[in-house]
Structure formats: structure tokens, C-alpha cells
Amino acid sequence: MxxxxxxxxxxxxxxxxxxxxxxxxxxxxxxxxxxxxxxRRAGHSYALALHPSSLRLLKNVGLIEKVLAKCYQVQSVGLYEAQERRAELRLDALEEEFPFIAVMQQNVLEGILEEALKQHDVKVDWxxxxxxxxxxxxxxxxxxxxxxxxxxxxxxxxxxxxxxxxxxxxxxxxxxxxxxxxxxxxxxxxxxxxAGDTQNFAVFEFKTDADLKKEMRLAVHDGSLNVLWPLPNRSCRWSFELLDYQASEESRTKDRFEIQVGPGEYPMLTDEYLYELLKKRAPWFTSTVESITWRHVVRFERxxxxxxxxxxxxxxxxxxxxxxxxxxxxxxxxxxxxxxxxxxxxxxxxxxxxxxxxxxxxxxxxxxxxxLLGLEDGIKPGEKVNPWVREHSTALLPCIPASGDDLTKLLAQVGLKRT
Missing domain, CATH: 3.50.50.60 (FAD/NAD(P)-binding domain)
Structure with a gap:
């Protein structure tokens, strides 16, 4: 250039x-x-989930069909503690053109956008x-x-x-x-x-026979947050919050090569450790763990x-x-x-x-x-909110895959509203 x-x-x-x-x-x-x-683009990157608002933006630039062809559609969010399902959020109840979340690998989306730029004679100067x-x-x-x-x-x-x-x-x-x-x-x-506490997560991606019913799941356990994302091709990604571990800042750096599937620099990320986390924090997840394709520890700051x-x-x-x-x-x-x-x-x-x-x-x-970061305003429970949602309302705000009006509507489904 x-x-x-x-x-x-x-x-x-x-x-x-x-x-x-x-x-x-x-x-x-x-x-x-x-x-x-x-x-170059990353060979492997973290789970990416496109909100309905992002899908509208991608439609505006003519890329929605390419994105939908590569994604897994998530229509709801299940909220769990121990064996019990405490609440749910229904994206498919939103009056939206795209009432779902599109889950895909970040490097796949980047490839779609990069190809679209080439149509305008713009290429990335790596x-x-x-x-x-x-x-x-x-x-x-x-x-x-x-x-x-x-x-x-x-x-x-x-x-x-x-x-x-x-x-x-x-x-x-x-x-x-x-x-x-x-x-x-x-x-x-x-x-x-x-703007808040740093969180560290052990992340595992693997093939499974689980029927996740187009649902993302949040599992609360002894103060920890644990997240299950369904992925395309019979895969899923579990992220388990580590309350007594500090990952390096470099842990968020995307891999430019495909990452090894073994524990590597995080020796505690064994298969047995994954089974232990699932048993303790998500006992309702009894599906197979067929092959672990990625594992890592990631630091998230606010x-x-x-x-x-x-x-x-x-x-x-x-x-x-x-x-x-x-x-x-x-x-x-x-x-x-x-x-x-x-x-x-x-x-x-x-x-x-x-x-x-x-x-x-x-x-x-x-x-x-x-x-969104809870620095001003915030959310408050309505009159009919269930006690579990009331107790965890502040922690739920950054966990809901939405913003703006969509976030307001999803909060209302569980009896919460913006102040």
C-alpha cells in the first residue's frame, strides 16, 4: 500500500x-x-456470538446469508444453579427480524468481512x-x-x-x-x-452428543459463573470461572496457529479436571465428551x-x-x-x-x-421477580447477550428493568 x-x-x-x-x-x-x-488472521479464536443487533448490521452490508450459513442459532438462555433450572430468557420471543444469536468462530466472521472488503479493492495490510x-x-x-x-x-x-x-x-x-x-x-x-473485578476462566471446546436445544446456559455455583455455548458441528464450549487463579494478560491473545489440543502451558486443564468441573458445577450435563479440540485459561478484565x-x-x-x-x-x-x-x-x-x-x-x-458495566444507573427488580433472579440481578447484567432495546426486553422477561 x-x-x-x-x-x-x-x-x-x-x-x-x-x-x-x-x-x-x-x-x-x-x-x-x-x-x-x-x-495473519487467527488460526483459532474465542467463541463469538452475534446479537440480533449485529445481525441487522450485517444484513445492511449484504452479508447476512453468508453468516447464517456458517453459524449455530441460539434461541434462548437457560439459567441454572446445581440441578435446578431457575429461569430462562427467550430471544425467539423478541419481535425481531433475527430473534436469535448466531454462534460461530471469530476467524470465520473475520474471513467473511475481509472478503467483502476485497470487493471494494480494500485489503488488510498485515x-x-x-x-x-x-x-x-x-x-x-x-x-x-x-x-x-x-x-x-x-x-x-x-x-x-x-x-x-x-x-x-x-x-x-x-x-x-x-x-x-x-x-x-x-x-x-x-x-x-x-470498572470491576477481573475474571479468569478455564475454557474447553469439545464434541458432544448433547441436544442443547438451541440454548446457551449459565450455571451459577458457589459464587462462580459457568457458561455453556453450543457451537456448530456437534460441538460446545464450556467456560468455568476460576475464583482462585490469575491468568496472564497475554491469555487473551488470539492464536495465529491452530492451538494444540493437550493441556500445554496449563497442565491443570486435563480431561479429568473437565469431568470434575462438570460434575460439581453442572450436574445436569450428562452428555458425552467425545474429543477435546481446544483448552485454554483466559483472563477477562472490566x-x-x-x-x-x-x-x-x-x-x-x-x-x-x-x-x-x-x-x-x-x-x-x-x-x-x-x-x-x-x-x-x-x-x-x-x-x-x-x-x-x-x-x-x-x-x-x-x-x-x-x-453495562454497572458504573451508573443499573437494573432493579420489579414486583413479581422471583427470589433467585432478584439475588443474582446485578451479576446477570453482563451475562445477557444483548444491548439497547433488546436487553431491556430480555430483562423484562425475568422481571427486571433499567433504572
């Missing part, structure tokens, strides 16, 4: 949020460049990183570096990534969708403040940046917020942010509208995230 016409928007980060932002901009005729410091950004009222100045592998050493040979070329240029907008270690956020010196952006550099997705894994809220709300931000940029660049649109973007999504 070096030497080509300069972009109007530089998107940093080629995950779902960055790819979707680039696609929306490209659909409106905006010149886009998208870079990522990694060398091995490119943002090295510097200064932002002003009408543009940002950036330095982008191209990385290559170089052999080093004499007695002991090794390879390292080194800078082969750098480019300085001005760009009207920068969109930072580069994840929880965001270079854009750090370069702008935007605070990334803790954080919120002090602002969604500054002047002509703006953030979306995990670059600006993190929450627990159960409701997949950070990525899905990130897609809504990407759509909102991209459309605001289009209006500023093509219709000469005011930068006030960016302030509105910031205020709206900061407010939503302060609610």
Missing part, C-alpha cells in the same frame, strides 16, 4: 470491529486503509503497525511501519520482526479498533480505567476508557471497553459503535457536517457502557 493514494480513514486493527468499520466506510465511497500488526499518532482538529498525523521477519544470531539462530519501511502521512480520521492493548488509545494517552476519542482519532470495541465473556457484549456493542462512528465520519467528510457528531458518538456510548 506504500505509494498509493492516501486514505481518508486509517483503520487500525483487523478484528471484527475494525473490519466492519472499514466495510461501512467503503460502502459509502470513503478511501480506507486497514492495518494490523499481526501477520504486518503493519501504527508507530506514532498526533491528532488535531481536522486531521491526524501518523507513522505506519511495515514489519518483516529477519534472521538474527550466529551461534544460535533466531528470527525477529524488524521494521523494513515506514511512512508518514496526514489522514482526516483514524479509527482505533486494535483491541485491549490498543496502540491508538495508548498513543493518545487516554486512560483505560478498571475496563472503560475515559473517552471514546480525541479530535480526529476515535476508538471502538475492546480498544475502549472490556467486560466479562458470557454476554459477548464488548464485541457486539463494538460493532454498533463501528457503524455509528463510520456513518458519522461519512457525514463529516461528504456532507461537511460538524465535528459535533463525534461528541454525540462519545456521549452516547460512554453512557451505554457506564450502564
Amino acid at each position: 506504500f505509494g498509493k493514494k492516501l486514505p481518508e480513514v486509517l483503520v487500525v486493527g483487523a478484528g471484527p470491529v475494525g473490519l466492519f468499520a472499514a466495510l461501512v466506510l467503503s460502502e459509502h465511497g470513503i478511501r480506507v486503509r486497514i492495518i494490523d500488526k499481526e501477520w 504486518n503493519h503497525r501504527l508507530a506514532h499518532i498526533s491528532t488535531f482538529e481536522d486531521y491526524s498525523h501518523v507513522v505506519v511501519e511495515k514489519l518483516v521477519k529477519e534472521s538474527l544470531g550466529y551461534i544460535i539462530a533466531r528470527t525477529e520482526w524488524v521494521v523494513s519501511k515506514s511512512q508518514r502521512f496526514d489522514v482526516p480520521f483514524v479509527v482505533g479498533a486494535d483491541g485491549h492493548h490498543s496502540l491508538v488509545r495508548r498513543a493518545l494517552e487516554i486512560d483505560y480505567n478498571p 475496563r472503560l476508557a475515559s473517552t471514546h476519542g480525541i479530535q480526529r482519532a476515535w476508538l471502538a470495541g475492546d480498544a475502549v471497553h472490556l467486560t466479562g465473556p458470557a454476554g459477548i457484549q464488548s464485541m457486539n456493542v463494538g460493532l454498533l459503535e463501528a457503524s455509528d462512528l463510520a456513518n458519522s465520519i461519512v457525514r463529516i467528510l461528504q456532507d461537511n457536517e460538524s465535528n459535533e457528531l463525534l461528541k454525540i458518538y462519545n456521549d452516547d456510548w460512554q453512557t451505554e457502557w457506564r450502564f
Whole structure:
């Protein structure tokens, strides 16, 4: 991409949020460049579940059929403690065009989005990183570096990534969708403040004969949260909260190669440990564990940046917020942010509208995230809520796979409402 016409928007980060932002901009005729410091898409990534709101966005860009062909549809959420089913949420009762959650591998969605971008002659510049950004009222100045592998050493040979070329240029907008270690956020010196307790999960993915009836399940056990997601091809993913274990921050890094199926760097993740967790925390799960295809320990923090952006550099997705894994809220709300931000940029660049649109973007999504993270407002039980839901109402908020109006409707099904 070096030497080509300069972009109007530089998107940093080629995950779902960055790819979707680039696609929306490209659909409106905006010149886009998208870079990522990694060398390729992940070979294996964490469970991804697309909310109804995300499916509507994907329909708007003509990708819904491709997504639905690759997903497993989840129509309900079952809430369990020990053997007892305590409550349920029915997505199929929502008056929606897509009254379900679409479960798929994240790298599959990324592939669909990347192929769609190619139709607009936009390709991801892998091995490119943002090295510097200064932002002003009408543009940002950036330095982008191209990385290559170089052999080093004499007695002991090794390879390292080194800078082969750098480019300085001005760009009207920068969109930072580069994840929880965001270079854009750090370069702008935007605070990334803790917003709750960190959670650590042991994650197992395996084949099973379980008939999960198109349902995600949450199992509460002695203060721990445990999540069962059905996956395509007779598979499922169990995530068990570890109350006395601290995973490294790097545990959230996606694998660029297919990961080994054995315990690897987490020796406690044996088959026997999985059976023990299932017996203690989900005794109702008596189905087979046919072959474990993936196992890992993952750390999930709760954080919120002090602002969604500054002047002509703006953030979306995990670059600006993190929450627990159960409701997949950070990525899905990130897609809504990407759509909102991209459309605001289009209006500023093509219709000469005011930068006030960016302030509105910031205020709206900061407010939503302060609610989702329980920092302001929150939820309260109604008159007819059952005692178990009342007791666990605060913990349930980040576990519900929805946001906005859809979240309000699902809360109402179990007698809860926004304050």
C-alpha cells in the first residue's frame, strides 16, 4: 500500500470491529486503509456470538446469508444453579427480524468481512503497525511501519520482526479498533480505567452428543459463573470461572496457529479436571465428551476508557471497553459503535457536517457502557421477580447477550428493568 493514494480513514486493527468499520466506510465511497500488526488472521479464536443487533448490521452490508450459513442459532438462555433450572430468557420471543444469536468462530466472521472488503479493492495490510499518532482538529498525523521477519544470531539462530519501511502521512480520521492493548488509545494517552473485578476462566471446546436445544446456559455455583455455548458441528464450549487463579494478560491473545489440543502451558486443564468441573458445577450435563479440540485459561478484565476519542482519532470495541465473556457484549456493542462512528465520519467528510457528531458518538456510548458495566444507573427488580433472579440481578447484567432495546426486553422477561 506504500505509494498509493492516501486514505481518508486509517483503520487500525483487523478484528471484527475494525473490519466492519472499514466495510461501512467503503460502502459509502470513503478511501480506507486497514492495518494490523499481526501477520495473519487467527488460526483459532474465542467463541463469538452475534446479537440480533449485529445481525441487522450485517444484513445492511449484504452479508447476512453468508453468516447464517456458517453459524449455530441460539434461541434462548437457560439459567441454572446445581440441578435446578431457575429461569430462562427467550430471544425467539423478541419481535425481531433475527430473534436469535448466531454462534460461530471469530476467524470465520473475520474471513467473511475481509472478503467483502476485497470487493471494494480494500485489503488488510498485515504486518503493519501504527508507530506514532498526533491528532488535531481536522486531521491526524501518523507513522505506519511495515514489519518483516529477519534472521538474527550466529551461534544460535533466531528470527525477529524488524521494521523494513515506514511512512508518514496526514489522514482526516483514524479509527482505533486494535483491541485491549490498543496502540491508538495508548498513543493518545487516554486512560483505560478498571470498572470491576477481573475474571479468569478455564475454557474447553469439545464434541458432544448433547441436544442443547438451541440454548446457551449459565450455571451459577458457589459464587462462580459457568457458561455453556453450543457451537456448530456437534460441538460446545464450556467456560468455568476460576475464583482462585490469575491468568496472564497475554491469555487473551488470539492464536495465529491452530492451538494444540493437550493441556500445554496449563497442565491443570486435563480431561479429568473437565469431568470434575462438570460434575460439581453442572450436574445436569450428562452428555458425552467425545474429543477435546481446544483448552485454554483466559483472563477477562472490566475496563472503560475515559473517552471514546480525541479530535480526529476515535476508538471502538475492546480498544475502549472490556467486560466479562458470557454476554459477548464488548464485541457486539463494538460493532454498533463501528457503524455509528463510520456513518458519522461519512457525514463529516461528504456532507461537511460538524465535528459535533463525534461528541454525540462519545456521549452516547460512554453512557451505554457506564450502564453495562454497572458504573451508573443499573437494573432493579420489579414486583413479581422471583427470589433467585432478584439475588443474582446485578451479576446477570453482563451475562445477557444483548444491548439497547433488546436487553431491556430480555430483562423484562425475568422481571427486571433499567433504572
